[in-house]
Amino acid sequence: MSIDQARNGLRFAVIGAGMAGILAAIRLNQAGERFTLYEKADGLGGTWRENRYPGLTCDVPAHAYTYSFEPYAEWRAFYAKGAEIQTYFERTAEKYGIMPHVRFGAEVVSCVWNESQACWHLGLSSGESTSADVVIAASGVLHHPKMPDIEGLDDFAGTILHSARWRDDVPLDDARVGVVGNGSTGVQIITALHSRAARLVHFQRSPQWIMPVPQFDYSEEEREAFRRDPALIDAIRNNQDYWDSIYRFTQAITDTHGPEIAAIEQLCLDNLENSVRDPALREKLRPDYRAACKRLIYSWCYYDAVQQSNVAVERERIVRVEPEGVRLADGRLQPLDTLILATGFHADRFIRPTRVTGRNGLSLDDAWSVRPTAYYAVTIPGFPNFFMLNGPTGPVGNFSLIDIAERQWAYIDQLLDLLRRGDAETVEPSAQAHAAYEARRIAAAQTTIFGSGCSSWYLDKTGVPASWPWSYQAFAEAMAAPVMADYVLGASTEAAE
Ligand code: NAP
Secondary structure (H helix, E strand, O other): OOHHHHHHOOEEEEEOOOHHHHHHHHHHHHOOOEEEEEOOOOOOOOHHHHOOOOOOEOOOOOOOOOOOOOOOOOOOEOOOEHHHHHHHHHHHHHHOOOHHHEEOOOOEEEEEEEOOOOEEEEEEOOOOEEEEOEEEEOOOOOOOEOOOOOEOHHHOOOEEEEHHHOOOOOOOOOOEEEEEOOOHHHHHHHHHHOOOOOEEEEEOOOOOOEEEOOOOEOOHHHHHHHHHOHHHHHHHHOOHHHHHHHHHHHHHHHOOOOHHHHHHHHHHHHHHHHHOOOHHHHHHOOOOOOOOOOOOEEEOOHHHHHOOOOEEEEOOOEEEEEOOEEEEOOOOEEEOOEEEEOOOEOOOOOOOOOEEEOHHHOEHHHHOOOOOOOEOOOEOOOOOOEEEOOOOOOOOOOOOHHHHHHHHHHHHHHHHHHHHOOOOOEEEEOHHHHHHHHHHHHHHHOOOHHHOOOOOOOEOOOOOEOOOOOOHHHHHHHHHOOOHHHEEEEOOHHHHO
């Protein structure tokens, strides 16, 4: 990129048209930038387009799971269903005029930094190539379904599918249905299917902590009031109790012996004691690890669902899948017509398998050979003008990732200003700053609740929690202003001459 290019505007490539990519596109559009949003699928929405399983609901209050600049009066309930959220993203993308910039069916398979031209060369699966001065990687985290390592999956005579690859022809009504997996997905599926299946078996390798939360519908009158007076929506979004609960939650995660985590554990245990009548079932459902070590389940109806007469909780180890059903370690067979694998995702992929190659031929696979990492979850040394939204080491937990992405965008935008003004041709974090950040982060992560001795997608392959290990407020402060001294600015070649 030359100074002239800087004056004429940078060329941006945004990869992924989910929540974060739509956000980036809207912000770039508002700033009058030249950009293309590449999406490999034929629609936007990311995780909300991909996940269509029965019961799909966002466990963040709907009015908080919206862009700050686009409140939505139409939510039908306190916790919104997946299809509604998908509609929200589609409407918002239309309203903010980004659709002409979106290329669907355009999978970016490679991103290669060109040193002499100081830009990224992108290869698409179609064989096309293009270039961009700046890449925004917004390709999501929970995107690559993880199949369980259970023998015999291919032998099953009925219908078997992963929760993130839903099909409308799955036999559910009056069928014998098994659900493997007890994360947020498996729990939500159970709550939706007990009234449809003839028999429903929830295979649980680990029981879960279930946080009781209220769910209620918004009436048409309430929606009309929201339409007339958006301040009512703001009052919900900015409700101090809601924010305090998030601050307490991140405090609980980071202080494993503090009163906040004790309060969460007590609430969940009271929920178990008060909701589950049968003592044997109660014991089956009792977790034997710390609350919030795995992602906490927020549910208003799971314990009701598993107490229905057609529902069984199965804690016996699965030995294999056979044509007729699931064989257990004690020799029993659970006969099934349909087997749903709610077994999660490969959470360490991020933008991969796109081949990303930075300075001096450094591949992202090599840079991430130990673990995926990014300086403050956003930038990577050796990968100039490459920015991640919801990238590795960012905050994860029971709060809105939209708020996280918006704060990350505010941070990125300040770095982009350096390029826009022509102050620099490239920007990337220094290797030293990044190493210091990772050392501090890893030390802190090991003392969080995520590292307290359970297995979860929060852990990297070395067993270190992969996420932001400090408070929400610390994240907000970090994103408010980049520490510019930690960044290496490459001068424009023309400026240097
Ligand atoms: P997950 O949390 O990774 O849960 C996977 C489940 O599959 C676990 O219960 C795991 O058991 C089980 N499992 C994996 N392999 C197995 C095997 N071989 N045999 C038996 N059980 C096996 O996946 P998820 O439920 O899809 O959720 C992933 C994330 O998506 C959530 O944590 C959340 O961040 C997001 N999500 C959010 C919402 C929302 O409402 N906002 C809804 C759905 C999902 P173990 O625990 O024993 O490993």
